[in-house]
Amino acid sequence: MSKYxxxxxxxxxxxxxxxxxxxxxxxxxxSISINTEFSFFNKHxxxxxxxxxxxxxxxxxNEKIIRRLSLLGLIFFIIMLISILxxxxxxxxxxxxxxxxxxxxxxxxxxxxxxxILSAWFLSKGIQGKxxxxxxxxxxxxxxxxxxxxxxxFGMTFLFAASFFCQLFIAGLSISLVIIFFAILIILSxxxxxxxxxxxxxxxxxxxxxxxxxYQIDLSLQAFKSGGLLxxxxxxxxxxxxxxxxxxxxxxAVAGEELGFIFCSLIILLIIIxxxxxxxxxxxxxxxxxxxxxxxLISSYGLQSLINIFSALGVIPTKGMTLPFISYGGSxxxxxxxxxxxxxxxxxxxx
Amino acid sequence: MxxxxxxxxxxxxxxxxxxxxxxIIVFILVYSIAFYRIFDLMLLDNQINTLYYNEKIVERGNIxxxxxxxxxxxxxxxxxxxxxxxxxxxxxxxxxxSNIISRPQIEILKLLNKKNKFVWLKKNISPRExxxxxxxxxxxxxxxxxxxxxxxxxxxxxxxxSHVIGYTNTEGIGLSGIERGFNRNLAEGIDIxxxxxxxxxxxxxHELIKVLNKYSAxxxxxxxxxxxxxxxxxxxxxxxxxxxNRKSFSKINTFNRAISGNFEMGSVFKPIxxxxxxxxxxxxxxxxxxxxxxxxxxxxxxxxxxSYNVKEIIVNSSNIGTAKIASLIGKKNQKEFFAxxxxxxxxxxxxxxxxLPLGNQNNWGELETMTIGFGHGFAVTPLHLIxxxxxxxxxxxxxxxxxxxxxxxxxxxxxxxDETSKFFVKLLRSVVLETKFTGPRVNVKGYEIGxxxxxxxxxxxxxxxxxxxxxxxxxxxFPVSQPRYAVMATIENPKKIKESNYSxxxxxxxxxxxxxxxxxxxxxxxISAIKSQEILKADTSLKYKKFQNASF
Numbered sequence: 001m002s003k004y005x006x007x008x009x010x011x012x013x014x015x016x017x018x019x020x021x022x023x024x025x026x027x028x029x030x031s032i033s034i035n036t037e038f039s040f041f042n043k044h045x046x047x048x049x050x051x052x053x054x055x056x057x058x059x060x061x062n063e064k065i066i067r068r069l070s071l072l073g074l075i076f077f078i079i080m081l082i083s084i085l086x087x088x089x090x091x092x093x094x095x096x097x098x099x100x101x102x103x104x105x106x107x108x109x110x111x112x113x114x115x116x117i118l119s120a121w122f123l124s125k126g127i128q129g130k131x132x133x134x135x136x137x138x139x140x141x142x143x144x145x146x147x148x149x150x151x152x153x154f155g156m157t158f159l160f161a162a163s164f165f166c167q168l169f170i171a172g173l174s175i176s177l178v179i180i181f182f183a184i185l186i187i188l189s190x191x192x193x194x195x196x197x198x199x200x201x202x203x204x205x206x207x208x209x210x211x212x213x214x215y216q217i218d219l220s221l222q223a224f225k226s227g228g229l230l231x232x233x234x235x236x237x238x239x240x241x242x243x244x245x246x247x248x249x250x251x252x253a254v255a256g257e258e259l260g261f262i263f264c265s266l267i268i269l270l271i272i273i274x275x276x277x278x279x280x281x282x283x284x285x286x287x288x289x290x291x292x293x294x295x296x297l298i299s300s301y302g303l304q305s306l307i308n309i310f311s312a313l314g315v316i317p318t319k320g321m322t323l324p325f326i327s328y329g330g331s332x333x334x335x336x337x338x339x340x341x342x343x344x345x346x347x348x349x350x351x
Numbered sequence: 352m353x354x355x356x357x358x359x360x361x362x363x364x365x366x367x368x369x370x371x372x373x374x375i376i377v378f379i380l381v382y383s384i385a386f387y388r389i390f391d392l393m394l395l396d397n398q399i400n401t402l403y404y405n406e407k408i409v410e411r412g413n414i415x416x417x418x419x420x421x422x423x424x425x426x427x428x429x430x431x432x433x434x435x436x437x438x439x440x441x442x443x444x445x446x447x448x449s450n451i452i453s454r455p456q457i458e459i460l461k462l463l464n465k466k467n468k469f470v471w472l473k474k475n476i477s478p479r480e481x482x483x484x485x486x487x488x489x490x491x492x493x494x495x496x497x498x499x500x501x502x503x504x505x506x507x508x509x510x511x512x513s514h515v516i517g518y519t520n521t522e523g524i525g526l527s528g529i530e531r532g533f534n535r536n537l538a539e540g541i542d543i544x545x546x547x548x549x550x551x552x553x554x555x556x557h558e559l560i561k562v563l564n565k566y567s568a569x570x571x572x573x574x575x576x577x578x579x580x581x582x583x584x585x586x587x588x589x590x591x592x593x594x595x596n597r598k599s600f601s602k603i604n605t606f607n608r609a610i611s612g613n614f615e616m617g618s619v620f621k622p623i624x625x626x627x628x629x630x631x632x633x634x635x636x637x638x639x640x641x642x643x644x645x646x647x648x649x650x651x652x653x654x655x656x657x658s659y660n661v662k663e664i665i666v667n668s669s670n671i672g673t674a675k676i677a678s679l680i681g682k683k684n685q686k687e688f689f690a691x692x693x694x695x696x697x698x699x700x701x702x703x704x705x706x707l708p709l710g711n712q713n714n715w716g717e718l719e720t721m722t723i724g725f726g727h728g729f730a731v732t733p734l735h736l737i738x739x740x741x742x743x744x745x746x747x748x749x750x751x752x753x754x755x756x757x758x759x760x761x762x763x764x765x766x767x768x769d770e771t772s773k774f775f776v777k778l779l780r781s782v783v784l785e786t787k788f789t790g791p792r793v794n795v796k797g798y799e800i801g802x803x804x805x806x807x808x809x810x811x812x813x814x815x816x817x818x819x820x821x822x823x824x825x826x827x828x829f830p831v832s833q834p835r836y837a838v839m840a841t842i843e844n845p846k847k848i849k850e851s852n853y854s855x856x857x858x859x860x861x862x863x864x865x866x867x868x869x870x871x872x873x874x875x876x877x878i879s880a881i882k883s884q885e886i887l888k889a890d891t892s893l894k895y896k897k898f899q900n901a902s903f
Contacts, residue, residue, distance in 0.1 A: 087714050127359050170370055172359040218703075224392040261393040265386065272382050279375050283368060291367065295374070302378055306385070313388045 008060045011348040013281070019274050020055070020325070020340055024048050026255075026267060027326035033234035033258050034247055034328075047330050051337035058341025059348070063290070066345055067121060073114035073338075074140075080107035081147040096151050106331040108148045108156045109322075112300050113339040115144060116163060120293030123171045127288060154192065155319035159304055166299035167292050203317055217314045220250050223257035224264075224313070231260030247328035249320055252312040267326070268309070275302045281347055290346050297343050301336070409540035411504070411523055414516055414530070416549040417584070417756045421507060422516050423530065423594075425523065428503045429481050429494040431472040435463050437491045444489060451483045452476065475503075504530075506594040511553045514607040515545070515586055515702070515754060518594040527605060529754060532701045546582035546756045551575065554871040556587050559840065562864045563589055566845035566855065569820075572609040572733050573840040573868065578741045578828070581750045581760065584836075584876070586610070586734075610702060613709040613730040614841070617807030618857075619740075619826050620726030621665055621673045622778050626743050627688040628680045629661075630771040636661055642671040647718050649674045649725075665778045666785045668804070670725045677724025678717065685720055691766050692739045693749070694731055701754050706732050709810075726807060733824075737839045740826050742766050743775045744834040776801055780831045792862035793827065795869055797880030802827030802865065804857035809843060820844040823857040825865045830881050836872065840864050 031044035061069070084098055084107060097104045119137055126134035141164060149157045165181060173181075193200050223239040226232065237257035240246040246254055256264050278298040282291050301324055308323040310316045322332035324339075414423035431452065438444055445459040452473045462470045476484070476494070484492055504519045517528020525534035533543050559571045575585040588609045592599040606612070628634030639658045642651060649670050664672035677685065689695065689710075699705045708731040713719055723729040731739075734752060741750040747767035751760050767775075779801030783790045789804055802825055809820040824841040828834050845860045847853040872878060 166374065170367055170374070172367065172370075174359060221392060224389060227393055229394065256389065256393060261389060264389050264393070268382060268385055268389075272379060275378050276375050279371055279378075282371055295371075299374075306381060309385050313385060313392070315384060315388060 004060075008056070012059060012344055013277075013347050013349070016274065016277055016347070017344060019270055019277075021052070023267075023270055023274075023325045024052060026263075026270075029234075030251060030255055030259075030326060031247070031328060033237075034240050034254055043330075044328050047328075047333040048325075051325070051333045054334060055337040055341040055344070058338060059344035061341075061345055063346065066117060066342055070114040070117035070342075074111065074118055077107045077111040077114065078144065078147070080105075081111065081144070085147070085150060096153055104331070106329075108151070108153055108160075109331040109335040110338070111144060111148075112160060112163065113297060113335065113342055115140070115160070116167065116296035116300060117293050117342060119164060119167055120289050120296055123167060123292050124287075124289035127171055152196070153320075154196075155307065155321050159300065159307065159321070162303050163296050163300035167296040170295040171288070171292050216245075216250065216318060220253040220312050221314055223250075223253040227256040227258070227260050227264075229261045231256070231258050231263065234258050245320070248322050248332075249308065249318060249327075250312050251323050251327045252309050255326075256312075271302070271305050274298075278343060278347065294343060294346055297339050297346075301339060409538075411519075412537040412540050412542040414537075414543045414545060416512075416545055416547050416552075417582075418548065418550075419544075420549045422512065422545065422547075422549060423504060423506050425502050425504050426478065428475045430474045431476050431480075431484060432493045433463070433470060433472055433491055434468050434493075435465050435470060436468060438463055444491075447487060447489075448472065448484075451487070452480055504594075508549055508553070509593045509595060510591045511556055512547055512549060512586075513591045513594050514588045514605075514609070515547055515552075515583075516594060517702075518592075518600070527704060528607075528702055532703050544756045545754050546577075546584060546758075547586070547754065548584050548875065551872060551875045552585040552587065554875060555585050555868050556589070556591075558864060558867045558871065559587055559589055562842055562860065565850075566842065566848060566860055568842045568846070568860075569844040570608060571840065571842050572612070574609055574733055574737050574838070575868070575872065576737050576741050576750070576752060576837040578745045578750065578834050578837050581738075581741070581752050582756065582758075583752055583754050584872075586754075588612075607702070607704055608733070608841070608843075610699060610732055610734045611704045611706040613706060613732055613810065614822050614824075615727055615730050615807040615810065616736055616824065617726040617805035617822070618668045619736065619803045619805035619824060620724065620729070621668065622775055622803055623692075623739060623743065624673055624677050624680065624685075624724040625661060625665060625778060626767055626771050626775045627684065628676050629774055630747075630767040631680065631684055633679050633684075634661060634676055636774070640664060640669075640672045640675050642669045644671075646671055646674055647721060649721060662778060662781050665803070666781050673725040674721035677721050680720075680724070682715060682717075682720045685723065686715075689729075692742060694729075694735060694739070698735060698738055699752055699754070705734070708732060708735055726805060730810060733839060733841055737826060737837050740828060740839075741834075741837040743772055744779075744828045744837065745772070747772045776828060776831045776834055779803060779828055786858075788856075789858040789862050792858060793825070793866045793869075795866060795873070797882075798869065798873065798878070799830035799832055799881060800827055800869065801829065801831040802862075804862065806857050817844075821855065823855065823860045825857055825861040827865050827869065829869065832881065836878075838865060838868055838872070840868060 028045055028048055031042055058066070080098060084096070087098065096106050096108060098107060119141070122133045122137040126137065145157055145161055148160060169178065193203055219239055223237065235258070237254055239250065239257050240254050252264065252267070255267060275298055278294060282294055285291050285294075304321055304324055307316065307319050307321045308327070311318045311321070322329055324332060324336040411425045413421060413425075416422055441460060441463040445456045445463055448454070448459050449456040454473065459472065462472060473480075481494055484494060502523065504523060506513070506516060506518075513528075515528055517525060517530035517532075519525050519530050525531035525537065529543060529545065530537065536543065555573050555575070559573055562568070563571050571587070571589045573585065573587045574583065576583055586609050588607045590604050592601070592604040625634060637660060639660050641658045642664070643654075643656045643658075651669050651671050653667065655667065655669070659667060659669055659672050661676075663669075664676070694708050694710065697705050697707050710731070711719060711723060711729050713728060719728050738750050738752050741752075742748060743766070746769045747765045749763040749766055751763065753760075780799065782803055783794050783800050793802060794800055805822075805824045805826070807822050808816045809822050811817050820843070822841055822843050823845060824839060826837065826839040828837050840861055842860050842864070845855045847855055851859050
């Protein structure tokens, strides 16, 4: 066992691993801070510990097993996404959750890492000229994206599509297609705005705060403002009592209010370092599959964190997305663990 | 794909380095926006300040009730200072001041004997002290010298309507209630005239406290709504707080259960279910339902071995009967109706603490359709519930509840037709006329009260059922011949007491409370009783007339 662990430790990218652990720790600090009772044991810590174990386990697997695992995972979660549509757990107008033995699971959170691994594999075959792989890949992409958009969960669909796009981009998508892609994106967003009532409401509220309910974002900005350089101190913030989703969508605002500017900067800095390091490591690799997989996974992480932080800061309309490893929530925590398990496994140094 | 057109650049992977660097730069650039934003917000915060509050330019507006009583205002707090060198009769002045500012004469005398040109006698004196000092007519006393630039937001009615009015922080930025919802207007110096009647508000609060204490209940709420225009005349939530006293701002005290609390409402959902079925033509008045056997484990509180017609289902509050009706209506219609009546949306943007209904948290299957039909498994806020009742009583016209007096709403949509609305209020009236316990406890002669009781299990913060803790409530509409007011009250977790034979049903706990509230409304709002003659004239339908006659 100890030999197994030391082997794992030798192969793994230690710096990245430590940054991830630091981010998880920040999440734990915030989870303690957010509790008014100041209890040191909470569900978040339980999920976080479980996440670290899962991440270590997955990162010790080899690349072939990861691919098989991804295939199983993808099929399993596609079935879950389909069954969600037939069952009727509707929360705030969307069907995103399934209940298993009292646990709520959000399949759209889990499906990303599995899909991104397989799409990397299929893309790497595709660019070698085997067109059939590309056809299958796009079929699955539209299937999954369609299932998520039906929930409806536009934020997650966007994230999923954007991560996939990053993979295409690195795989060498021709520039003309990149431009066409962005054109389609703009047209799609405009269509969504006119077709879907709640999208329209949110966008309108963003551009003209007087027309609607800007309660959350007002409070969020207020929280950052009152935090100042060093924050009000753990458990002294008020935003978490006022916003129902404070520990998920607005966790960054809680960090701002209770722990201050320096701490928030630290979070952003760690995220940037993590992204940059994983991307820079790619320069050492030659195998297209590994490169494309890593790009997909790290983009998914980078974009999701960005959307969460931007929402809390009022830069974009609120999207209902978690901050990986920091927000409360089992689905988000475990899916982030799987994602980074894959990343750490793929960047292992063979000795 | 056209020939020679390539999906991927050939050999792109060989120089993918460029694209990697490009990606890194894009990520860093975009994340720098986040950096810039937190730097701007957290370290250079003046921008936000001016957005919310510009006290330097104008004095914050006042808040008044519907009759012009002042509910919230900003005062410049005065401080008392003096130049001791100019005081002639120190003995006399110190004794006079000692009475006014309640400070020992010796202490004041000591200060007056100082050789300074300026001493503080008391900082932040009250308006009353200020008045008395002016009346003293002593020119050496100075109250215009302000200690710092202190402005204070004051709330003369203290706890009364605290949840509606809200409070500000020390900088005068509204943090809750109307102070928050209308912060922009108030900061620009605009006064807000509320639809609240502060005298009624106070009287209802008093009634609620009496019941709360009697049954050692956890909390209570009450809403009085003018059905014809959506104005909220009174809205109480207990426990409450004193906006003048920051120490009372605990999480429990500041929680406005009437608009932020989600509750499963129990039997008060039954008339709503009947109305949706009736409106769709699925339910007819003369339909009969067998309620002798339990269905899918659903049972009645007081089992009856036989059948009920629709009215009897409501009067006897039959779960089995309502479940069967809900099942006929079906999930699709039920969902669609809830959406139409506003159970999927926030309904009041004036007070930003307004909550979205939790709705149904489980898989919405056949059984849920049934239980939701009688108010279990679907949570809404009290304001949502009373708005639904108001709309169903108001010829089906949707109500947009407001806290602002005389607010003009655009033409509202119809939720049900006139016929359904008539049937709905008729059902409510039947409950009051035909029940043995509930009716007599709530009826006020000459005011044609209709209503429905509800009892449900309370939910904890995570939406799970609490053990042995019930919500009891009552929703009333009156006068039924021309509905004008909707009234509701909730009492959370009443305890069994000997005085009421250990009964904690809504009929025991809340029905008499509703009666007291209505009596107060009659007094304070000056509502006159309806003479039976007038109703007879107004009625045209024979069937309806027969029913009306029965009420006198």
